[in-house]
Amino acid sequence: MHTTNIIKPLSVDSVIFGFEDDQLKVLLIKRIVDKDSGTWALPGGYIKYDEDIDVAAARILEERTGVKVFMKQLGAFGEVNRFPDKRIITIAYYALVKPRNFALSLEDDASAIEWVNVYDLPKLLFDHGIIIEHALRSLRRRVRIEPIGFNLLPNSFPLLSLQRLYESILNTTFDKPNFRRKILKMKLLIPLEEKQEGVAHRSARLFKFDKNRYDKLIDKGFSFEV
Amino acid sequence: MHTTNIIKPLSVDSVIFGFEDDQLKVLLIKRIVDKDSGTWALPGGYIKYDEDIDVAAARILEERTGVKVFMKQLGAFGEVNRFPDKRIITIAYYALVKPRNFALSLEDDASAIEWVNVYDLPKLLFDHGIIIEHALRSLRRRVRIEPIGFNLLPNSFPLLSLQRLYESILNTTFDKPNFRRKILKMKLLIPLEEKQEGVAHRSARLFKFDKNRYDKLIDKGFSFEV
DNA sequence: GCAAAAGTGTTCTTCGTACACCCATGC
DNA sequence: GCATGGGTGTACGAAGAACACTTTTGC
Structure with missing residues (x-):
């Protein structure tokens, strides 16, 4: 130094x-x-x-x-x-x-x-x-008011990872169906064709955060909220 | 200095x-x-x-x-x-x-x-x-999430003053009846016997912010929101 | 009476919450 | 089969938005 x-x-x-x-x-x-x-x-x-x-x-x-x-x-x-x-x-x-x-x-x-x-x-x-x-x-x-959580996740991720992320940051739990709907309704995530691999349960669809979309929505007065 | x-x-x-x-x-x-x-x-x-x-x-x-x-x-x-x-x-x-x-x-x-x-x-x-x-x-x-606006007002004030305060800080307008109900429902204001004086319209009841009450509600998980 | 703000009531819609339920996969 | 998580459906109630309406006061 x-x-x-x-x-x-x-x-x-x-x-x-x-x-x-x-x-x-x-x-x-x-x-x-x-x-x-x-x-x-x-x-x-x-x-x-x-x-x-x-x-x-x-x-x-x-x-x-x-x-x-x-x-x-x-x-x-x-x-x-x-x-x-x-x-x-x-x-x-x-x-x-x-x-x-x-x-x-x-x-x-x-x-x-x-x-x-x-x-x-x-x-x-x-x-x-x-x-x-x-x-x-x-x-x-x-x-809770900016989509910065995605910076902590890999580029593509299943919805439950996102939920777990929010839960651990906010030190709380969410209802899975409701969390899912809430996030998807914002139209900020692009669903990918990829699926999870090698998991001991039904494999989940992966999503990608759409920064472009977010910027456009913001211009229209949209406000992110979890 | x-x-x-x-x-x-x-x-x-x-x-x-x-x-x-x-x-x-x-x-x-x-x-x-x-x-x-x-x-x-x-x-x-x-x-x-x-x-x-x-x-x-x-x-x-x-x-x-x-x-x-x-x-x-x-x-x-x-x-x-x-x-x-x-x-x-x-x-x-x-x-x-x-x-x-x-x-x-x-x-x-x-x-x-x-x-x-x-x-x-x-x-x-x-x-x-x-x-x-x-x-x-x-x-x-x-x-919008802490009752700090009251620091800008006199100790006792009519509800419309509070509304005007929020409107000028947030650069927006609120519906009077709805704003009134929303604030009163929180039970953070003590209604006083005093009324406005010398105004060219029906005189309004004055209110006082109840800091004690707020602290108690916070302990119970209440969260202020305008 | 008129203007201006006080204050109440009501309707409609949106949103959060809770929870039941079926689907797919690995062991 | 069983556990685990994926994913859909639904019903109830709370809260916000919009707005009509009555009351009180000074001029």
Whole structure:
């Protein structure tokens, strides 16, 4: 990491959500060698002097994890004592990704990187636990009114996967027939010819999210709601 | 203003919403003497080294305007060129206040201060116009699911005032009978014995928002929605 | 009387919810 | 056959939208 030309009292931390094994997870890093050894943390770093903060967040995430994605800002966390010894204010970001699409890569051998169930987190560095809580709250609010959930699923998926996704994010359950009808009525999904394979039950039709269609509907005043 | 012991690349700006004459307004300041003369701006300033950012925002707002209120964070604005010459990242806050409750006071004679209709803004300093847009979007989202609108009204108010408030924030119109029923059904308003006075029509009953009641309903799973 | 807002009543439709039920597939 | 999930049908009730109508007050 470059240490010149950076803004020292300002860091960036990223909460990366992924959906794997029907569980909502976040991407955490653990420094193995230095004094924080043993504590998991959000991927983060310092902003450069001549770099937009959104760009800094994306750069730092990629450097730390190999994940390249555009993120949404969560907000600034600036309690005086959030960081030991020094005053560092951090700007938190979050994003939703498909874990399968990324080969996690580490910048060095001194760290471990892992997808961790968001409902079963280990002890985290500084206020990173609080940051994740905020990110989760924001995710819950947004996921019900914007079709961002699809970012967590493979390009094609059966409807029950979508339902399980919403259930795990919102920590609730839905009636299957009703959920199905509600989603299909929006006409946001393109039914594919493909079917599930190798499952121990009747194979389900796969669907694909139609971003184009969504944009057009939005122009007509449509509003997504789960 | 103190210039020692502050974090220089980090400022705070506040969007203060008020409701006056059936219009949604924001509080703006204009520097009259210096080089920015003639340009309206959001009240803002620098964060101190040993001060929580939320506290800094409240302190700065009070210093600039006399308005003392707790605010909600909107987020950080950090485009490289948002501020001329220097790199300054700002953390924006917003709040909803009752304009009548505040005697606007200026720290010096070099400034003017004013409530300005949010739908008819003058040219603003730096990216302050963008910040207000974001604040308005956030306000619109929140006002429909949290009873924060009452913060903009006097303690007691007729139902039509509430309706006009929502209409001006959401930039829409509601059917009076339906709006009335919807709000009353929530049981969040205490009907008072008082009536409007000096109006050229049948005087309306006044109501008061019942915060206690709201907190209790929330515990029972109630969710506010307009 | 007229204008303006207060306040009540009613109808129609849409939508969410609950749940019964049949279908296909692997073991 | 049985378990598991896929997928359809239906019936009830709550909630929203539209609008007609009566009441009260100042001018």
